[in-house]
Structure formats: structure tokens, C-alpha cells
Amino acid sequence: MHSVLELPASVANVYTSDPVLPSLLKRLLPKDTFNEVEPDLIRFGDEVITTIRALSEGNKIYPPHLVQFDQWGRRVDELHTSEGWRDLKAAAQKEGIPAIFYERKHKQYSRIYGFAKVILMVGDSHEVFCPLSMTDGTARIIELIGNEQTKKDILPRLVSRDPTTAFTAGQWMTERPGGSDVSLTETNATQTGEKTIYGPKYKLDGFKWFSSATDSEVSVALARTGTLEQGSRGLSLFLIPLRLPLFPSPSSPKPSPTSNQIFVHRLKNKVGTHALPTAELSLQGAEGYLLGDLGKGVKNIAPVLNITRVWSSTASLGNLRKCLAMAASYATVRRIQSGKTLLRDAPIHVAQLAEINLLYRALTHFVFGVITLLGKAECGKGTKEEQESVERRLRMLTPVVKAYAAEKACTGMEEAMASLGGAGYMEENGFGRSIRDALVEKIWEGTVTVLALDLVRSAADPRNLEAFISWARSVIASTPLILAQELEAPLMLLEQALVEISTTYTKQISPLVPRPALLLV
Numbered sequence: 001m002h003s004v005l006e007l008p009a010s011v012a013n014v015y016t017s018d019p020v021l022p023s024l025l026k027r028l029l030p031k032d033t034f035n036e037v038e039p040d041l042i043r044f045g046d047e048v049i050t051t052i053r054a055l056s057e058g059n060k061i062y063p064p065h066l067v068q069f070d071q072w073g074r075r076v077d078e079l080h081t082s083e084g085w086r087d088l089k090a091a092a093q094k095e096g097i098p099a100i101f102y103e104r105k106h107k108q109y110s111r112i113y114g115f116a117k118v119i120l121m122v123g124d125s126h127e128v129f130c131p132l133s134m135t136d137g138t139a140r141i142i143e144l145i146g147n148e149q150t151k152k153d154i155l156p157r158l159v160s161r162d163p164t165t166a167f168t169a170g171q172w173m174t175e176r177p178g179g180s181d182v183s184l185t186e187t188n189a190t191q192t193g194e195k196t197i198y199g200p201k202y203k204l205d206g207f208k209w210f211s212s213a214t215d216s217e218v219s220v221a222l223a224r225t226g227t228l229e230q231g232s233r234g235l236s237l238f239l240i241p242l243r244l245p246l247f248p249s250p251s252s253p254k255p256s257p258t259s260n261q262i263f264v265h266r267l268k269n270k271v272g273t274h275a276l277p278t279a280e281l282s283l284q285g286a287e288g289y290l291l292g293d294l295g296k297g298v299k300n301i302a303p304v305l306n307i308t309r310v311w312s313s314t315a316s317l318g319n320l321r322k323c324l325a326m327a328a329s330y331a332t333v334r335r336i337q338s339g340k341t342l343l344r345d346a347p348i349h350v351a352q353l354a355e356i357n358l359l360y361r362a363l364t365h366f367v368f369g370v371i372t373l374l375g376k377a378e379c380g381k382g383t384k385e386e387q388e389s390v391e392r393r394l395r396m397l398t399p400v401v402k403a404y405a406a407e408k409a410c411t412g413m414e415e416a417m418a419s420l421g422g423a424g425y426m427e428e429n430g431f432g433r434s435i436r437d438a439l440v441e442k443i444w445e446g447t448v449t450v451l452a453l454d455l456v457r458s459a460a461d462p463r464n465l466e467a468f469i470s471w472a473r474s475v476i477a478s479t480p481l482i483l484a485q486e487l488e489a490p491l492m493l494l495e496q497a498l499v500e501i502s503t504t505y506t507k508q509i510s511p512l513v514p515r516p517a518l519l520l521v
């Protein structure tokens with residue numbers, strides 16, 4: 001008779017078993033709000049390990065595939081995503097992701113509540129939060145600069161809890177000449193002279209090198225309306241339906257995938273995020289509607305960048321949370337030293353788990369600190385000065401939290417994988433998928449280097465730096481004296497470094513700038 005390995009304890013409710021989240025939420029949320037949302041988080045904590053996890057079990061999740069031509073040689077570009085992918089997306093929408101952020105039932109705390117749900121589900125989401133994060137960002141853009149009809153017709157679909165009518169939105173920035181720097185964007189937008197209910201109509205021609213939300217209904221996209229010499233200042237922002245008409249009548253046939261002259265060139269062959277339909281797209285006269293002012297494309301798309309960067313930090317955190325939970329669970333069943341000791345009782349192993357746990361704690365506090373600022377920036381009720389300080393701190397910290405979480409979480413996940421020994425390396429345990437998926441957080445929505453440069457650029461505005469430093473000083477002042485003394489010196493160093501780098505920073509020397517985001521640790 002051969003012995004078999006002990007199975008890890010069945011994974012517990014992902015909310016109540018979380019070592020950090022419940023107590024942090026209790027501190028961040030007013031008592032009434034906490035009492036109102038906690039039962040939903042407890043319920044959802046159970047749902048994640050039961051109904052949500054079941055949606056991707058067996059063979060329900062697989063990479064999308066593309067049928068470009070039908071048997072008659074006609075271009076059809078049918079995109080087939082997996083059943084599990086579609087069900088997970090629908091489940092998230094039904095749970096109020098991203099609806100909670102726009103219903104704003106809990107005002108500035110709605111972001112905290114919604115992102116708590118995101119973190120609970122991330123490890124089992126198979127990246128459905130990628131399109132949902134861009135949907136969130138697009139909803140914010142429409143709130144900020146959309147016209148009345150766009151707000152009336154499209155915004156409610158983006159933030160709907162009903163998956164049968166909800167829209168998702170993509171973001172098309174990256175092109176072959178550059179993703180970090182979009183100044184060489186080749187897609188041109190030509191005005192048709194027609195006015196539509198959603199804004200002036202343009203025809204877009206070009207090639208979008210990465211489109212992850214290819215199964216979406218709409219996308220926001222940058223395209224050139226000015227000259228090449230104007231660089232990124234010659235770009236404008238467009239809202240593009242992926243299929244036309246955007247609102248077909250119930251009795252008419254479903255619009256064809258190529259009905260807006262958008263052709264899927266190829267699906268990307270990626271290291272991870274396998275269920276996500278990331279594609280290369282060719283736009284050949286696609287119809288789009290101008291959003292905001294001409295030449296302000298980068299500025300107008302920035303809300304998507306900033307919101308998805310916060311989402312990205314929650315994805316890093318959520319994947320780390322799942323790996324840590326598996327590592328902690330295994331330590332309760334795996335025996336060592338001739339079967340006499342459980343891993344959880346071996347100090348050197350516990351020290352390894354404690355390190356991951358510490359990282360998880362620190363990141364959770366950091367990520368939720370930024371989420372709190374986002375909620376306040378969107379619907380805080382402070383004075384004008386307070387609101388401005390919140391927005392400036394958020395501007396400084398968004399690139400940092402995204403880059404820092406991405407950089408640190410992967411290392412933590414690798415440690416968690418190793419803490420199961422060989423079992424950790426087995427595909428079934430999910431570490432491999434979590435790590436592969438989490439690796440992309442270092443790249444999309446801005447690489448770590450590009451986000452470091454973004455921090456430098458925002459710190460170049462002395463009002464941003466002042467808002468951050470004076471806030472940090474006020475926090476230090478409220479800490480015990482010994483800790484305050486220890487924190488003062490690194491803060492001064494950070495301030496000096498940011499001032500120095502920002503004042504000498506130009507696009508020409510940018511490749512020489514170190515990663516100042518990492519100075520924030």
C-alpha cells in the first residue's frame with residue numbers, strides 16, 4: 001500500500017479567512033457602512049469558493065479562438081470565447097462589478113466596498129476583470145466628458161448588473177510603433193462632417209496592436225486628428241462601437257462582427273491571461289464618435305489609465321492573497337521530520353510564510369489607501385482645498401501602487417508556490433496560472449519603468465509633491481515619537497530625490513532615470 005499525500009484543508013470562506021481585509025475594512029468604513037456591506041462580503045466569500053469557482057471547473061475555461069473566414073470564403077471574424085469566461089464575466093456584473101462604483105450607494109466608500117469584492121474574486125476570475133476594469137474607466141470618461149445621449153444610452157449599459165444587456169468596453173492605445181509612448185500613433189481619424197447623437201462622426205483607419213476586450217460592445221481609442229509632428233498632442237479620443245448598429249432592434253439579426261469595418265488580424269499567443277481574447281485589430285474606415293476636445297486624446301483617456309492601474313494593483317493583491325491562502329492551508333496538513341511535525345509548526349517554514357503574509361498585509365494597506373483616495377476624489381465632500389489635496393496625492397500614488405504591487409506580488413507568489421514543495425509546481429494547484437497572469441501586471445497599463453517616469457512627471461508639479469509630502473508629514477506626526485524619528489529621514493530623502501529627478505527630467509534623459517517608485521518603500 002502506497003501512502004498518499006494529505007490534501008490541503010478545503011479552502012475556507014475567502015473573506016472571513018482573510019488575515020487582513022475584514023479588520024482593515026472595519027477601520028476604513030464608517031460603522032453603518034461596514035455593518036451594511038459586511039454580510040454581502042461574507043456571502044460572497046462563500047460564493048467564490050462554491051458557485052464562482054465551479055464556473056471555471058473542468059473544461060469550461062479555454063483560450064478563445066477566431067474563425068476569420070466562412071466556408072464560402074467570406075470574412076466573418078467570429079470570435080469564440082469559452083463558456084466559463086462568459087459566465088465569470090456575467091457573475092461579476094451581477095455582483096455589481098463595476099455597478100457598485102457608479103450606483104455610489106455608499107458614496108465615497110463605494111470604491112472600497114466594490115474593490116473588496118474584486119480582491120475576493122481575482123484569484124478565480126481568469127482575468128474577466130481586465131475588460132471590466134476598462135469598462136469602469138470608460139464609464140468614468142463618459143461621466144466626465146460624454147454628451148447627454150452617451151450618458152443616457154451607453155453609461156447605464158456599462159454599469160449594469162444585468163449581463164444580458166450590459167456592455168463592456170475596451171481601450172485601444174497601443175500600436176506597433178509604441179505603447180508606452182503613443183506619439184507615433186498611426187491610426188488616422190477623418191471627420192465625415194456628420195453629426196450623430198453620440199458626437200461628431202469620424203472614420204478611423206489604422207492598426208491596433210493590442211486589444212484585450214475584443215468581445216466588448218464599445219471601445220475608447222486614440223487616433224490622429226492632427227499632424228505627425230504634433231506627436232501625442234495630435235491625438236484625439238473616440239468612442240467606437242465594435243459592431244453596428246450598437247442597439248439593434250430585438251427582431252433584427254445580430255450585427256456581424258465586421259459590421260463596423262473592424263477586422264481581427266490575429267489573436268495573441270500569450271504567456272498567461274489565456275482566456276482573455278487579446279487581439280490585433282485592423283480598422284478600415286471604422287465609425288467612431290469624438291469624445292472631448294480635439295488634440296486632447298491622451299489627457300481625456302487618462303481616467304481609464306488611472307482607474308485600470310488601481311484595478312491592476314488589486315489584481316496583483318488578489319492573486320497574492322490566493323497563493324498565500326493555499327500555502328497557509330498546506331502547512332496545516334503536510335508533515336515533515338518523519339511525520340512528527342506539521343509544516344505549520346516548523347519555525348523556519350513559518351518564517352517564510354510570515355514574510356509572504358507581511359507583504360500581503362503591507363500591500364493590502366497600501367492598495368486600500370489609494371482606493372480610499374479614489375473614492376474621495378470621485379465623490380468626497382471635503383473643502384475645495386481638501387479635495388485638491390486628495391486628487392494630487394492620488395495622482396502621485398496611482399502609478400506607484402500599480403508598479404509596486406506588480407513588482408512585489410509576483411515574488412510573494414513564487415515563495416508561496418515553493419512552500420508547497422513539488423506540489424506547488426503542479427499545474428492543478430493554480431500557482432502557475434496565478435503567476436503567469438500576475439506577470440502581465442508589470443507590463444500592461446504602463447511598465448514599471450514607465451510608471452516610475454509618470455511619478456517623476458507628476459512630482460514635477462510642485463503642488464502635487466507638496467500635497468504628498470505635507471500629508472506624509474502629518475501622518476508621521478501622529479505616529480509614536482520613535483517611529484516618527486525613523487520615518488523623517490527617508491521621507492526627506494524621497495522628497496530630495498523626487499525634486500532632483502523631476503527638475504532635471506526631460507524626455508531625452510528619461511531612459512537614464514532610475515525607478516523612483518521603488519524609493520517609496
Ligand code: MFK
Pocket residue numbers: 129130131133134171173174179180181182212232233298299300302303305306308309311312315443444445446447450454457
Ligand atoms: C484586473 C486587471 C486590470 C488591468 C487591465 C488592463 C488591461 C490592459 C490594457 C492596456 O494595457 S491598455 C494600454 C495602456 N497604456 C498605457 O498605460 C500607456 C503607458 N504610457 C503612459 O502612461 C505615458 O505616460 C503616456 C502615454 C500617458 C504619455 O503620453 P504623452 O502624450 O507623452 O503624455 P504627456 O504629454 O505627459 O501628457 C499629456 C496630458 O495628459 C497632460 O495634460 P495637459 O494636456 O493638461 O498638459 C498630462 O498631465 C496628462 N496625463 C498623462 N498621464 C496622465 C495624465 N493625467 C492624469 N493621469 C495620468 N496618468
Ligand code: FAD
Pocket residue numbers: 170171172173174175177178179180181210211212213270273278440443444445446447448449450453510511512
Ligand atoms: P514599449 O513601449 O516598446 O516598451 C519596451 C520597453 O521599453 C519596456 O521595458 C519599457 O519599460 C521600456 N521603455 C519604454 N519607454 C521608456 C522610456 N521613456 N524610458 C525608459 N524605458 C522605456 N494595450 C492596449 O492599448 N489595449 C489593450 O487592451 C491591451 N491589452 C494588453 C494585453 C496584454 C496581455 C499585454 C501584454 C499588453 C496589452 N496592451 C494593451 C499593451 C500594453 O499596454 C503595452 O504592451 C505596454 O504599454 C508597453 O508598450 P509596448 O509593448 O509598446 O512596449
